[in-house]
Amino acid sequence: MIFRNNIAIQLYSGLLLLSIGLFSCQEKKGEQTTSINQPIPGPLIQAGESNAFLPYLTNHNGKTYISWVEQSENTNRLFYGQLDQNEVQSIQLITEGNDWFVNWADYPQIQFFQDGSIVAFFLKKSGPGTFSYDIMVTLSNNGKDWTLPKKLHDDGTQTEHGFVSMSPWGENMLITWLDGRNTGGGHNHDHGHHGQMTLRAAVMNSNGEKLEEWLLDDRVCDCCQTGSTISSSGPAVVFRDRSETEIRDIGIINWEGSQWKETKIIHMDLWEIPACPVNGPRIASFGKDLAIAWYTAAQDRPEVKVVFSEDNGNSFGIPIRVGLGKTLGRVDLEIIDNQHAFITWMEEGKILGRRVNKNGKLGSPIEIAKSSEKRSSGFPQMTNTDGQIWLAWTDDSQDLKKIQTASLKLDEVISD
Template sequence: MKTYTFCGLSVLIVFLTSCAEPQKKEINVVNNIVSPAGENSSLPNLFSNKEKTLMSWVEHQGDTLASLRYAELKDGEWQTSHEILQGADWFVNWADFPMITENGGNLLSHVLKKSSEGTYSYDVKLNVLPKGSENWLTDLPLHTDGTPTEHGFVSAVPYKDGSFFITWLDGRNTEENQDGIRGAMTVRAAEVSAQGEVSRDTVLDARSCDCCQTTAAITSNGPVVIYRDRSEEEIRDMSIVRQVAGEWTAPKTIYSDNWLIKGCPVNGPKASSIGNSLAVAWFTAAGDLPKVNLVFSNDGGEHFAPPIRVDEADALGRVDVLLLDADTAIVSWMESKDSRAQLKAIKITRSGKKSDYKIIAELDGSRKTGFPQMELAGDRVYFAWTDVAKSSSTIKTAYVPVVQF
């Protein structure tokens, strides 16, 4: 009788367990690949399109000299790296990092160059490698205001006819005037040719958060820029501006988190587009609840569905996002784990259905880790991040096959 009762109870437990809501599991399935970056490297930036997959980064040589390098991914392996340029007068920052992009065989990158002795006075300098050329054109100006103020947090994407669309935070109005008054940080955008010529320089927003990354995407309607805005009441939520029929729309809040914060959280959004399908991921800590949100749009960012919470708890942000198709995105983010952090990624559909999340890497939770990167290349999702040791840092790279999400 006792044996029968125990077995019956066991069956009942199994039945009830099978009927319970399935729990999301931590699945650590990554394929590490040899990084092309050397010692004392950091600040990786990934770019991928149908033609090329590239990574740029910064390597330090001694206390002052820095080098911007890049490598191409071919057949799943990083090729020999190349130096774009080096300098001893750069502003090298964990959150405001150089980038690289490609369009029709033309390459574009940038660095931040100090413009005065002030801590946060630096300019954006462009570097271009036109198709067929062997030598980079370096130290080209993106802006010509000449003020010793902050210019950075650049986003650049391939545009039309081999050119590039570029957006950045511009602090020219923050220089103190004769009355001791400083203006606000602005968001600007422009087009850059394959030869580095800048045109259509435009102010998109006259008041924004000071040091959160921008993000940009090209929809069927035209470019869109998403960034952390800043109201007069210090509400710092995500806003979007869109170019429609050649004209820029007024800034519009994507979703009202109503995050009231007196200082910049240094935690910008990321966007990805396919046609007029657009996905945007971002971090917020409104109401003292840190979390990562994801929204979808099917009309180029004119309207958005309600946000979907991505993380489960203890989010640090530092997000990335890519669209697999019009209704499916993969989001990566950093999350606190004991005294360290984890880089995680998950697949989410427009309806809110989530895959099991993947733990891509265990990380140092400090600013030295920077902002991990994610890109889709073929049937693989590639990741790059800064691995921090006591006395140095190196860049590590890995991939997860799309089918494993």
């Protein structure tokens, strides 16, 4: 269990002003004034039928998969299928219900175990409170027949549970989530509650059995996405932290040996904000190297940054700015090799992407698609499958939302 102590908090607060002077000049290394390239080539592939949204991308054994939600009247249906160059194939219904908690920023996901079994989760209302909902998990060993959904957590409180990330860890699955069991909340529209949101993690096998569970951090931001990856050195989990003075910078907890280390702040942006910005970090790994992307608006300067680590998050390089000055955040990230990552984000009605080199050199930004800045446009998604970057996003330009996908070859992404 990772708990705060007053000395650590005081030291963190005391270093805030110092870090501004230390890093403000260094971070300019990644800033470049450049034009935006034309939209990415190739056909767009539509996933889903009427009113489809909340896409999520993953890969397994060299194949790319997408999940999404379709909504009609009071019923929500979770589907998934395999993406190829021209269509979504082998579409399957995972589960459906009329008592789900459907949120623009907290989307269902699927992930594959090493043996090819699949785990999927969605959110289900647990009580009358606005933010009273549970994480429900269902599994399949053939992609067609799914187990009866059951709760991931066992606290039994009618509070907020969500913002899940899943990463295959050997034969099992690492699952992390935000857990509101200590808040006593769920009844207010503004996340008002008495206790603190926590970050928890568990390991589950392909039979749906939890093998172990941990409390990773006992005070975190209420509604920003979590992220996880498994490097050659072990798991690493990123999230938006929350100090006693409402500094909400990005934290990381990594696995060392046989236990989790304490929370470490990736970089002291010093973003003091008395509310959740609903903009979580993303993390990816290549060997023991990590790349982490996040959004901050410290000092009223909206920015997207990327940082690299060569030792599973024990130390970090200098943060690299990749946004163009008016970013909305909503980042995603894939690490390409031990030198490059590719990042996507939203800015001025566009979904943009660009290559980032760990030495600070940036590729020209690429316009992936037009988009709105409304919540209904959601969070664009990305995955890297054997030399190809796949992207998916929600098109909310019409009354009924639809999902679009497209792809880029890695040699196009990393070429200068």
